[in-house]
């Protein structure tokens with residue numbers, strides 16, 4: 089997780105930080121406030137029992153009139169029933185809003201994650217995002233469901249309760265309150281320490297989630313390289329760190345609890361002593377003394393609960409900070425206010441003096457892409473060739489605004505792509521990557537991902553699917569247990585690399601874009617399949633503009649022209665044969681591609 093984001097909200101106070109969830113709470117504010125009043129009413133009902141007790145002791149009992157005890161007993165019973173009903177009402181009132189608020193915050197977070205540019209995801213660990221969208225939101229829900237209501241309610245009840253105690257005996261109430269003051273001091277000192285530890289624990293949970301996610305994701309590599317033990321050690325180390333922090337948290341809560349239990353006891357003892365003296369001196373009735381302690385006993389739980397409610401509130405504050413660190417992240421790649429549209433899409437793609445550097449690249453390093461000028465005509469297939477690390481993938485990523493150019497412009501049919509909505513841009517330009525990411529869904533849904541307007545089950549959807557699978561030579565789909573309706577595993581892991589690439593290619597083709605951008609999407613195919621896919625692609629490429637990153641000489645053969653990327657610049661553009669004839673660096677790159685190809689073929693021979 090990036091350091092700079094950690095400190096963004098650090099300066100905010102607890103109340104201001106928590107107030108940030110108000111927009112999500114607003115639709116349920118009325119209900120939440122009602123449940124707060126219900127809770128206060130509930131404790132007031134419990135506080136009224138001692139009042140009845142005092143009346144019984146000082147009235148009918150003192151006067152020796154047992155007949156009047158019965159109505160009082162009925163009142164106590166009615167108060168008990170009212171208490172039960174209020175408890176039910178409160179639970180019913182809070183349950184629905186808190187789950188709705190959690191869901192709407194989770195949706196907002198997910199929408200933001202979808203919207204944020206790739207540069208953000210480059211910087212953030214997936215486990216951190218996962219723990220924020222699950223653990224932190226769960227904490228906020230629990231706090232909203234009862235934490236905040238109990239906290240505010242209990243503070244109100246303590247104030248009201250102290251008021252009632254005062255009316256019975258101001259001397260006793262004063263002793264009780266003064267003896268309770270150290271508890272508030274302890275509570276406030278606890279805030280700062282606990283916030284720091286709780287933040288650390290929540291961040292460590294995120295790191296641990298990242299480790300689990302990465303090791304599950306990379307389980308094949310870990311097993312193949314025998315790194316399972318090392319990975320386990322790493323995990324244990326992180327888990328141990330988290331355990332240490334949780335212990336530290338528990339210790340500081342335990343310290344708080346000690347005081348929170350001890351102080352009311354001392355307050356009780358001192359008041360009792362004073363009460364006995366006052367009763368003996370005739371300044372307090374026996375009924376008043378008993379009622380005082382009965383009321384103080386009712387107040388005991390609200391007083392004790394303040395400690396854990398505070399710790400829960402501070403944890404929630406940390407959770408809110410962590411959620412808003414993501415929600416506040418500036419979205420640098422956004423739709424223009426007044427977007428243009430391309431009336432007649434033809435597919436002319438132009439890189440107009442494009443510059444690009446990654447956000448985190450040091451100032452001393454020159455732009456990765458430095459004044460790129462390249463024009464790809466409608467229907468033309470342009471191959472992009474260059475040494476490894478020369479920036480080919482980066483250049484292709486600029487076409488769909490996965491990253492924005494840092495200088496110059498990419499234009500589609502004469503329109504700067506930043507002037508288009510991202511929806512329109514991504515409908516016009518489709519991409520397939522070397523690393524084919526598939527989703528846990530059917531083959532059909534994966535392939536038709538770029539055609540949301542199509543009903544996947546409709547005849548038209550079926551026709552697009554069949555054509556795309558045929559072009560990508562994905563005939564293996566028919567042999568899957570449920571054909572195109574087979575759910576492919578997480579990220580398509582149950583398919584081979586070549587099969588996944590072909591489905592990803594079919595997905596790009598099915599999008600029927602004006603421009604197809606392919607980043608070495610055939611790398612995992614054997615020579616025969618590659619040749620068949622290329623034949624299929626040629627049909628599509630005849631009518632579609634294409635920019636293809638080529639890592640193999642055979643991919644270059646597909647192209648009408650080739651652009652050579654060298655030290656961040658396009659240094660030559662022309663037909664393959666022309667470049668071979670005139671450009672030494674091109675010959676060098678092609679021969680290194682051929683060498684790579686020979687090695688691959690030799691490897692295939694060995695493994696076959």
Ligand SMILES: Nc1ncnc2c1ncn2[C@@H]1O[C@H](COP(=O)(O)OP(=O)(O)OP(=O)(O)O)[C@@H](O)[C@H]1O
Pocket residue numbers: 210446448456474475476477478479480481482483
């Ligand atoms: N997200 C990123 N953040 C910072 N630097 C990056 C990022 N992605 C790539 N780079 C750097 O940019 C340079 C170009 O990478 P790129 O993947 O575009 O090259 P390429 O020509 O496609 O390489 P290859 O042929 O090996 O796929 C590399 O030095 C790489 O380390």
